Amino acid sequence: MKVTLKVWRQKNKSTPGEFKAYQTPELNGNMSFLEMLDVVNEGLANKGEEPIAFDHDCREGICGTCSLVIDGKPHGPHQGIATCQTYMRSFEDGDEIYVEPFRAAPFEIIKDLVCDRKSFDRIQQAGGFITVRTGAAPDANSIPVPKDNSDLAMDAAQCIGCGACVAACKNASAMLFVAAKVSHLGLLPQGQPERFKRVKAMVDQMDKEGFGSCSVTGSCEAVCPKSITLDFIAMMNRDYAVALLKGDPKPIAGGGA
Amino acid sequence: MKIIDRLFNSSLGKKYLMAISGLALFGFIVGHLVGNLQVFGPPELINGYAHFLKSKPALVWGARLGLLAMVAIHIVTAVRLTMENKAARPVQYAKWKENGASKSSQYMIVSGSVILAFIIYHLAHFTVLLPFVNGEGDFTKLTTVFDGHQVADVYAMMVIGFQVWWVTLFYLIAQGLLFWHLFHGLSSMFQSLGLRSYSWWPVITKATKAVSIGIFIGYSIIPLAIFLRIVGSDYAEKARHQLHAETVQVVGSGKEAGK
Structure with missing residues (x-):
């Protein structure tokens, strides 16, 4: 052919x-x-x-x-x-x-066909991680995780950060990517301590990078090579709203050390 | 306050504003429909309702100012979001597919603009009563007696107003676009506020689509029934004399209403 x-x-x-x-x-x-x-x-x-x-x-x-x-x-x-x-x-x-x-x-x-996707890295660096000490692997099942949540977190964690969601969105919105990263950690117990700080930091960075907003057209989930769904965007929207209502933490003199 | 800044300036915050103002406007749409469907009752019903509203200026003006604020938030935020969204993709694709995006979801700003034009016309038509937009004459002349008071004859305005074909046509087009706007907008409201889960989403989409169809039918049958002379054609004939009379006088139907 x-x-x-x-x-x-x-x-x-x-x-x-x-x-x-x-x-x-x-x-x-x-x-x-x-x-x-x-x-x-x-x-x-x-x-x-x-x-x-x-x-x-x-x-x-x-x-x-x-x-x-x-x-x-x-x-x-x-x-x-x-x-x-x-x-x-x-x-x-x-x-x-x-x-x-x-x-x-x-x-x-x-x-040519190569574009710079470092903006995704910067969004990840803004909060797409959990702050834990490294060391020996913890005992399996020392932290119980409900099966439903671990399955859902795995669905979100499948995101490979390719940027197809941005490419497909008529608004060039990165919400599916950010939502997958926010929800992936937000669904797990290890992600809880920084859950609301994380969503604010990542959304702030997403806005700073100049991506558009979500119009719920659904073309991102239609093209996602990992079939990540709009459910995660709703999850992020909910977490961000809760984070706004909780407000920013009280600044502590001396950094709380 | 960071929360105010984030609500008005973050991408998610703006989507909340769209959803919340949209919800308030949807609430009005439902209330307004219930009020207007009273045209299918006797003339005294809707005239009495209009008189009741007019007799509570604090209530009416409170609602009007609230709605105006919601409309302003909805429009300003929509324009800001659209501009940001356009800026996020400066170069368009040469070949493009919709990739699962529904037509109504892609043209919200277009359907919204037509609805805005309709709202302005509708206010001029039935609230400010500008004589040159209704194709008939000075609606302020249409009065009747209700409960011993000289009141505006809303029923007559409606049954005369919708006998004009282009008025009815414009109303139907606007209702079609409102339906299209709600068809996508109502379910997106849940999405934007995060009120969605895997199990609820199918229910939400089906229910919101059914509701938007219901709103469309409810609003369309009013001008259609009047235009097809199913409702109030005799009353319109009588009231038309009043409309074209030199001096304002109370017609017979008004006296009946006063009993």
Whole structure:
């Protein structure tokens, strides 16, 4: 099979980009979308042209590095699957496929299809962790966790932070990502001490990065490669409201030490 | 106070404002519908209700100011959110799919704008009674006697007002868009306030959709029934004489109402 690609080419942050059409060589239907791009790049390199830059790492759907909006849907045509596990057999011979980077103001395009997702790291650093002393692993079951909560926390923890939710949202909102990170820890006993501090810090950072707001269109959950649901956004909304009502803690002289 | 700052300036805070002001406006929509459905009763029913409201200026003005504040919050916050959302995606995609987003969820600002235009028209039509917007004449001339008082003949205004085809058409379009707005907005209210869980969400979406259909039917049958001359066409004929009379006088139906 052969397909025609319309790929967004952009030299760097400051140069405006444009679409360029590429005819692929003969492809195997069992190639992943990224392998197809590798083949196209090999051809470009042989011709002395600049290869198409795209993000990839584990290629087994777990690292969250691959991106791409393929024909108007982040991560390609399937549900619950990342670009790296989208195979060429999902397309027809002779298809024209648009390949675009994730587009959002906080996801600045570095080159071609590669965008800067450090804003997600900064949101995580603002509160997406629990403060515990490291050391030997604690005894299993020393802290009881209800099975329902651990299942739900695992659903949220599946988020690989790829940014497809932002790419799909008409408002470029990062709420599904932030909600997954907030709820993941908020559902577990270990996350309780910092639960309300965390949600405020992460939402504040999310706003600072310049993401849009949630209009409950549901396109984020439709494209999420880990099928994270809007339920978690509601959970975050509830936690944030409680956090606002609780107010900020009283400042303690000397830091309370 | 951080809470005030966060309520008005954080993304989640603004969604709370949208939800809470939307809930208040929805409360008005239900109350207003119940009030207006009285047009299906005898003329004295809705005229008496209107007179009751007019006789409680503190109540009416309190509600009006409260509603105005809610409308202001709803609109200002919607505009701010829309501007921020646009800024968050400066470059659009060349090829785009809706990816599961419903049409009503994508065009809330559009349906909301038409509803705002309708509210302004509706106020000019039946509250301020501007003569040139109703296609008939000066509605302030329509009076009747209720309980020994000379009162505004609201029933006549309605049955005459909705006999004008373009007025009825505009009302129906606006109700259609209100339905569309509520179809997405009512369930989103629960989402924005965090009142949602896995088990409740299907119930919430179904119930809110049913309610928005109910609101649409309730509001649409009023102008439709009048336009199709099912309700109050005889009364409208009588009242029309009063409307086009040189001097204001009480018509026969008003005397009946006074008994």
